[in-house]
Amino acid sequence: MGVMAEPQIIGNKEQLSPCWSCKGPVARASLFCETCGAIQPPGAADHFQRLGLARDFALDGDELSRRYLALQSRLHPDRFASKTAKERAASLAQATALNDAYRTLRDPVTRAACLLQLAGATAPTEESGTVSDPELLMESLERREELSSAESPAEVQNIAARAESDAKNCVTALAAAFAANDLAEAARLATRLKYLGKLGEECRARLARIRESAPC
Amino acid sequence: MLIQIHEPGATPVPHEGDKRLAVGIDLGTTNSVVAISAGNKPEVIRDGQGRALIPSVVAYAPDGTVTVGEEARRERLDNPERVVSSVKRLMGRGVADVKKLAGTLPFEVAPPESGESAMVRLKVSGRRLTPVEISAEILKSLKHQAEAALGHEVSRAVVTVPAYFDDAARGATKDAARLAGLEVLRLVNEPTAAALAYGLDRGAEGLYAVYDLGGGTFDVSLLRLEKGVFQVLATGGDSALGGDDFDHAVAERFLAERAGVLGMQTLSPAEVASALVTARLAKECLSTQHKDGEWRIEVAGEGSRHRLDRAGLENLIAPFVDRTIAICRGVLEDAALSPAEITGVVLVGGSTRIPLVRRKVAELFGHEPLADIDPDEVVALGAALQAEALTAGSDTLLLDVIPLSLGIETMGGIVEKIIPRNTPIPVSKAQEFTTYQDGQAAMMIHVVQGERELADENRSLARFELHGIPPMTAGAARIRVTFAIDADGLLTVSADEKTTGVAQRVEVKPSYGLSEDDMARMLRDSLEHAQDDMLRRLLIESRVDAKRAVNAVQSALKADGDLLDSSERAAVTGAVAKVEAAMKGEDREAIEQAVESLEHATLSFAERRMDRGIRKALAGHKLAEFEEPGGEDATKDRAAR
Numbered sequence: 001m002g003v004m005a006e007p008q009i010i011g012n013k014e015q016l017s018p019c020w021s022c023k024g025p026v027a028r029a030s031l032f033c034e035t036c037g038a039i040q041p042p043g044a045a046d047h048f049q050r051l052g053l054a055r056d057f058a059l060d061g062d063e064l065s066r067r068y069l070a071l072q073s074r075l076h077p078d079r080f081a082s083k084t085a086k087e088r089a090a091s092l093a094q095a096t097a098l099n100d101a102y103r104t105l106r107d108p109v110t111r112a113a114c115l116l117q118l119a120g121a122t123a124p125t126e127e128s129g130t131v132s133d134p135e136l137l138m139e140s141l142e143r144r145e146e147l148s149s150a151e152s153p154a155e156v157q158n159i160a161a162r163a164e165s166d167a168k169n170c171v172t173a174l175a176a177a178f179a180a181n182d183l184a185e186a187a188r189l190a191t192r193l194k195y196l197g198k199l200g201e202e203c204r205a206r207l208a209r210i211r212e213s214a215p216c
Numbered sequence: 217m218l219i220q221i222h223e224p225g226a227t228p229v230p231h232e233g234d235k236r237l238a239v240g241i242d243l244g245t246t247n248s249v250v251a252i253s254a255g256n257k258p259e260v261i262r263d264g265q266g267r268a269l270i271p272s273v274v275a276y277a278p279d280g281t282v283t284v285g286e287e288a289r290r291e292r293l294d295n296p297e298r299v300v301s302s303v304k305r306l307m308g309r310g311v312a313d314v315k316k317l318a319g320t321l322p323f324e325v326a327p328p329e330s331g332e333s334a335m336v337r338l339k340v341s342g343r344r345l346t347p348v349e350i351s352a353e354i355l356k357s358l359k360h361q362a363e364a365a366l367g368h369e370v371s372r373a374v375v376t377v378p379a380y381f382d383d384a385a386r387g388a389t390k391d392a393a394r395l396a397g398l399e400v401l402r403l404v405n406e407p408t409a410a411a412l413a414y415g416l417d418r419g420a421e422g423l424y425a426v427y428d429l430g431g432g433t434f435d436v437s438l439l440r441l442e443k444g445v446f447q448v449l450a451t452g453g454d455s456a457l458g459g460d461d462f463d464h465a466v467a468e469r470f471l472a473e474r475a476g477v478l479g480m481q482t483l484s485p486a487e488v489a490s491a492l493v494t495a496r497l498a499k500e501c502l503s504t505q506h507k508d509g510e511w512r513i514e515v516a517g518e519g520s521r522h523r524l525d526r527a528g529l530e531n532l533i534a535p536f537v538d539r540t541i542a543i544c545r546g547v548l549e550d551a552a553l554s555p556a557e558i559t560g561v562v563l564v565g566g567s568t569r570i571p572l573v574r575r576k577v578a579e580l581f582g583h584e585p586l587a588d589i590d591p592d593e594v595v596a597l598g599a600a601l602q603a604e605a606l607t608a609g610s611d612t613l614l615l616d617v618i619p620l621s622l623g624i625e626t627m628g629g630i631v632e633k634i635i636p637r638n639t640p641i642p643v644s645k646a647q648e649f650t651t652y653q654d655g656q657a658a659m660m661i662h663v664v665q666g667e668r669e670l671a672d673e674n675r676s677l678a679r680f681e682l683h684g685i686p687p688m689t690a691g692a693a694r695i696r697v698t699f700a701i702d703a704d705g706l707l708t709v710s711a712d713e714k715t716t717g718v719a720q721r722v723e724v725k726p727s728y729g730l731s732e733d734d735m736a737r738m739l740r741d742s743l744e745h746a747q748d749d750m751l752r753r754l755l756i757e758s759r760v761d762a763k764r765a766v767n768a769v770q771s772a773l774k775a776d777g778d779l780l781d782s783s784e785r786a787a788v789t790g791a792v793a794k795v796e797a798a799m800k801g802e803d804r805e806a807i808e809q810a811v812e813s814l815e816h817a818t819l820s821f822a823e824r825r826m827d828r829g830i831r832k833a834l835a836g837h838k839l840a841e842f843e844e845p846g847g848e849d850a851t852k853d854r855a856a857r
Contacts, residue, residue: 016829022768023815023822024776025829036771038764069445073613077642077703081401081606084761092702096642103639204549 020086031075031094039080041090047101047114057115057178057186059105068102108171109197112178112190121183136192143199153210160203167196238372238401238607239362240409240599243354243389245304245458246431246566248272249596250358252366256610258413258600260593261365269592270361273301274353276341284357296489298341302460303354305432306347307392308384310334335388348392355396373398374603376595378433379405380453380619382665383677383707390704399753401606403704406430407437408448408614409598410564413589415441415612422559423449427577427585428595429540430565432458436544438551438558444612450551450638451619452543457536459499459567465532466495466524474513474520487515494522502529503570530572537576544580550638561585566592616641618701625662625671634699637667644700648714651695655687661697663709682711751804758807762799765811766792769818772825779824791817 015028021038029043048055051067073079075098080091104110143159150156170193177186240258242249247269251260260268267286275288275298283291292299311327311334324339337344355375362370375398377389386403393400407426414420420441428435435453439446470491471483494511501509508525548555561577563585568574577585589597605612617638623631624647634645649659659682666674685693694714701707769792777785791814798810 016826016833018822018826019768021764022772023818024772024825025833027833035775036768038768069442069447069613069615072615073445073611076613076615078402078602078606078613079609082760084764085757086761087764092642095703096644096700099640099643103643208546 020090031071039075039087039090039094042094042097046118047104048118050098050101051105053105055115055118057108057112058175059111061106064102064105068098071098108174109190109194112174112186112193115178116183116187116190119183121187133188133191136188136195140195140199144202147199147202147206150206151210153207156203156207156210160200160207163196163199163203167193167200170196237366237370238374238603239358239370240596240601240603241355241358241373241375241398242406242409242593242596242599243304243351243375243377243392244272244430244595245302245433245460246272247592248354248358249593250362251593251596251600252362253597253600253604254608256601256604258597258604260596261362263361264364270354270358271301272304272354273299274303274350275299276343276345278341282353284353292489293486293493296485300338300340300345300350302432303338303347303350305456305460306336306338307351308382308386308388309336309347311336348388348395351389351392352395355393355398359396359398371397371399372401372603372607374402374404374409374599374606375400376404376406376409376599377705378428378430378453378455379407379435379437379448379451379616380433380455381705382455382620382675383622383705384675385455386705390706400704401603403706404599404602404614405435405437405448405451405616405619405705406595407435407451407562407564408439408446408616409596409602410562410594411437411439411441411446411598412601412612412614413594413598414562414586415446420560423553423557424560424562425544425558425581426562426564427540427544427568428453428564429567429573430458431567432456432460434458434540434543436540436547438547438553445615446612447615448617448640449553450547451617452547452550453619454539454543457539458565461536462499462529462533462567462570463492463495465536466498466529467491469524469532470495470511470513470520470522473522477520478518484515487513490515498522498524499529499570502526526571533570533572537573540573541576541580544577555581558583562594563587564591564594616703616705618643618705620665620675621667622663622665622677622699622701622707623671623674625664629671631664631666631669631671631674635701641701641705642703644698646696646698649695649697650691651685651688651693652690654690656690656693657685657687658683659685659695661709663699663707677707678709680709685713686715688715755802755804755807758804758811759799762795762807762811765814766795769814772818772821776821776825776828779828780821784821788814788817788821 016025017028018024019026019033019036019038019040022033022036024033024035026033026040029045029049030040032039042050046055051064051071053059053064053067072095075091075094077088077091077095080088083091104114143163147156147159150159170189174186174189174193177183177189237252237254239261240251240253242251249260249268249270251258253259262268263270263285265286270285271289273285273288273292275283275291275295277283277298288299289301292301311325313336326337326339326344328334328337335346335348337346338350340350359370359373373393375389375393377386381389390400390403407428410426410428411424414424421443422441424439424441426435426437426439428437433453433455434457435451437451438449440449441447467488471487474480474487474491475483490513494513498509498511502524506526508523508528511522511524513520513522548558558581561581561583563574563577568577568585568587568591574585574587601612602614604610618635618641619637621633621637622635623633626632632647634647635643649661651659660679661682662671662679663677664671664674665677668674682695682697685695692715695711696714697709697711699707699709769788773780773785773788780788791810795807795810795814798807801807
């Protein structure tokens with residue numbers, strides 16, 4: 001963990017491949033050819049490498065946004081509107097890969113899943129999968145019941161606020177688990193965080209329904 | 217650089233540099249505007265009478281003559297059956313969608329015939345026309361207007377669409393432009409374009425809401441403006457809600473009064489058309505200086521009088537305005553923002569001139585909204601700025617999102633979301649599918665867009681069949697389907713079978729789009745120089761690529777020219793000269809051949825450059841590993857970087 005990558009050039013510098021435009025050597029996963037300046041198609045890189053960030057759960061959200069915007073300013077298809085079809089295609093692929101990386105790392109649930117996957121551990125269960133943690137299962141059942149019996153906006157907001165503060169604590173605990181390299185605990189917390197996020201969404205939906213049915 | 221806008225009719229001296237300029241077009245439901253920008257200073261382009269707003273109305277005379285704009289709008293009173301307005305509401309729509317709007321459309325619709333796409337057709341002056349063809353007439357007229365004012369041909373444009381437009385409506389808009397002989401550099405969302413015009417004008421920073429209520433569509437977007445980056449955080453709206461609804465509400469009231477007074481059972485199309493025109497006048501009048509007034513509708517010699525005051529108007533339109541406010545709240549929630557966090561609100565669209573709209577927006581966000589750029593022109597001005605950015609280069613950047621979730625229909629008609637709404641674009645996501653029967657060779661995939669749980673309740677974008685799946689037992693095949701949305705918000709789908717590696721290009725026939733055949737026929741039928749246009753575009757493309765190839769070789773010579781002896785170098789520069797000579801001509805094949813010869817002439821040069829690169833990398837590797845001075849090459853290499 002904690003491998004620092006250079007922000008511009010990602011991957012192993014010694015792996016060279018020819019630039020599609022000038023045919024000269026380009027370090028794999030370079031964004032642009034150093035010789036002729038042509039944009040290169042995105043190379044294989046994980047989301048952290050793509051944004052030039054250390055592979056770490058704890059990350060500074062502002063730094064993430066800053067790097068994302070700086071890279072997107074150079075790679076976005078709008079920068080290549082008058083260029084050749086090949087350059088436009090490379091830019092589209094680069095911008096797409098960058099958006100994917102940014103989206104994944106911005107959300108702590110997907111960021112955790114990404115780290116677990118990179119470490120070869122199991123990611124949190126998918127939507128269709130079942131929750132195997134009995135404690136979490138119990139908690140989820142209780143809170144859902146509480147939510148479905150909530151009648152007033154205040155009650156729903158209470159449940160939502162609790163879910164939010166639990167989620168915050170969960171993120172802190174996740175950072176600690178990753179720092180201690182306790183992947184089993186990290187996986188458990190990531191599943192819980194995902195469930196708390198869903199609970200928040202359900203609260204919002206419930207709130208909208210209550211407001212809709214209430215006379216104005 | 218300054219651009220000159222000439223009086224129509226005056227013959228300016230053609231300016232080579234201007235040819236690269238592209239226009240910005242706001243293709244509106246009620247009115248359309250074209251603008252151009254140079255040096256970050258956008259300007260609307262006016263017609264011969266000095267008007268910037270061109271009514272999005274098209275009239276088809278029995279002799280086949282087509283007129284657009286004010287003239288066409290006047291024709292509506294006398295010959296409503298020859299005139300089409302508000303066609304934007306039908307872009308990318310099928311007959312079933314249009315039935316929901318029944319009664320509000322002043323023209324007859326016809327179902328598609330067998331073999332045609334599901335796109336709705338309109339019956340106008342005895343012709344069957346798609347909304348794409350009708351929109352193309354408006355775009356053609358704007359193109360001619362710009363050409364007359366600028367004194368040169370205009371063939372490229374940024375066209376705006378409501379942020380809430382789905383894939384079908386976006387595709388239809390792009391097709392319309394193509395039919396009008398315009399290459400679309402980018403489809404930009406209207407609120408984003410407006411933000412661009414405001415942001416660049418005032419150097420605004422922070423979180424902004426753009427409230428865009430036009431004639432037929434409502435959009436709201438939340439953006440973060442920061443150092444020239446316009447990042448859309450969330451967007452929402454209703455593609456069938458706008459000032460037209462206000463007109464209809466007022467017209468309905470007038471018609472009910474008229475029927476009561478005159479004792480009528482049925483209303484003629486002329487009466488409906490007349491009531492709509494009167495209603496619009498009343499709305500505009502009550503939204504500006506007057507607090508109340510009286511209007512008269514006279515058709516076939518029978519007149520009726522109608523009183524309405526501002527409070528009466530507000531009562532009629534309040535339900536629609538409230539709906540826009542509810543949508544604003546939803547978008548704020550999507551972005552996890554509270555109204556208090558919003559730095560400013562920008563008003564766009566003619567309907568935001570209505571005092572009730574301004575009051576309700578100010579109430580929600582707790583800010584007096586910004587409206588000092590003409591709300592009818594601001595979108596076109598933003599589009600022009602983006603057109604300049606795309607052609608001349610710029611430091612600003614627009615980062616937009618997909619407005620509606622994209623999903624596929626699964627068992628039981630349930631939608632599985634593949635790309636959720638408000639995901640930044642461009643985006644691509646792959647999904648794996650498998651077969652459910654032994655030896656199954658084909659598979660049906662239904663792509664939908666929308667937020668509802670059942671596929672039927674969302675917009676159907678495309679149904680397509682994957683063929684040629686190798687025979688395998690049920691569940692063994694692994695078909696990977698990739699959904700990619702580009703920077704215009706347009707979807708393409710591709711598929712490959714993973715176990716055998718059989719890649720398949722899927723042809724997605726959009727449910728409400730035009731097929732390539734339709735498109736080819738319409739281009740043949742309608743465009744004067746369609747063939748020439750296409751050939752010229754290909755010529756320009758090949759020149760751009762030739763320039764790229766020459767630059768690439770020149771860069772390589774500068775970096776590694778010492779790898780060639782003088783005769784080898786002469787061969788390469790000779791090939792470069794041949795490309796440059798060919799570029800000056802008009803022969804596309806000659807250019808492409810010269811580029812190919814150049815690539816051939818530099819093959820061994822390229823090999824030597826790769827070898828050198830690898831040697832340097834290895835030397836650098838040793839340097840790093842042993843922390844010792846490496847060979848001379850490695851030192852030079854380091855210094856160069």
